[in-house]
Amino acid sequence: MEREVARQVEIFRRGVVDLIEQSELEERLTESLVQKRPLRIKFGMDPTSPDLHVGHAVPLMKLRALQELGHQIVLIVGDATAMVGDPSGRNKLRPPLSRAEIEHNLQTYVDQVGRVLDVKKTEVRRNSEWFDKMEFQDVLKLASRMTVARMVERDTFQKRMSENEPIGIHEFLYPLMQGWDSVMIRCDLELGGTDQLFNLLRGRDLQREESQPGQICFTTRLLNGSDGRKMSKSYGNAIAFNESATEMYRKLTEVPDDVLHDWFVTLTTLDLTEVEEILRGDRRAASLRLAAEITTFFHGVDAVQAAREDYEKRRAGGIPDDVPEADWPEPGAELPLMVLLARVGLASSSSEGRRLVEGGGVKIDGVVVKDPKAALSQPARSLVLQVGKNRFARVRGSR
């Protein structure tokens, strides 16, 4: 029994930053084992963007491991909270999302989560289930559970106040709403990113006030993208779930060396001693291994093999196989290179096309061309345009 508890605690703790409190976790695990009652572990996601990325995979991988231990994962889809917007880590007031946007994002969410978790074994709840039923007086009652002073101590609010950024009153409600979710589903533990600790603790407080045992809170590290900022699609530094195997593999090989350790620990299921061994070796090999591990998880072994070949090919300066194709934009007409780049989507405008060409970043069939106005006519077969190292387009010929 004790050994089993210790084993599970070890799994709970892997890659975890905060754990409040470990002794409680041990007690509750023991209780769970004795009563043969799985722990209810809550994880909330607000459907604020349609795509999940590997940053989201960190807590999901953790949940997966806990699910395999037989615990009950409760996924809260925050369709009500999404309308408020979590202020954590935000330096700007966000425009609230509309119901329609939320519904749209929500559709794709559960599918994507299903790539990591066993959705059949997961309890999926929307928090509009209880928030839509609330009367205004219930809201007031909930709001009275928190003081302004405590809310305002938070880093994010401190920062925004000192930078004279606006803070909406409704934003103060967010942590309380998230905490109320915990009360409603009577959860034992809640998982979140490190920026969620404040919110998680509100759930613990609220549960206690409602005479429930306070949830145990634990957090996982937030992943940074290649630029050091928090990974986010809007920063363009994210690796999405729905990315092709070759793209995913390639992007993963570009992960900075100094985060390799964290990524191995949080995103792979490799044994920790093995991870140490890999990292003691060649850095380059380690980063390739990471790419292989994660890509395998999402796309399978065969896809990784193909991705690796593609990667090697690019590295050698060759043209990869899965180049997106495009038609000649204006059949019969000649087009300056800068315009063609924009038309086939390799540049966001012909002005940008011109800059890229002048900067020496554009190749036609592997040859650098530096004249943005070079007139091109539709090729007989096809030609391959390349911008930078990784962006390609094959323009189809006339037949």
Next chain:
RNA sequence: GGGGAGAUUCCGGAGCGGCCAAACGGGCCAGACUGUAAAUCUGGUGGCUCAGCCUUCGGCGGUUCGAAUCCGCCUCUCCCCA
């Protein structure tokens, strides 16, 4: 309710009425170097079939030969007082 400050290109932040498509920094893109990593260095960063032209400085009007810069109103934000 009263008083003050402010809104600039992705972000931060300069900007004598003409020399402003708008300094500088960050980010981003491209190039060099490399392990197609990091760091560093170089160039670029509104649009247009582009030596020229067109549209930008919260919104709408006005003054002027000429406005991001001056005036009026509006919208939004912050600060102080109550």
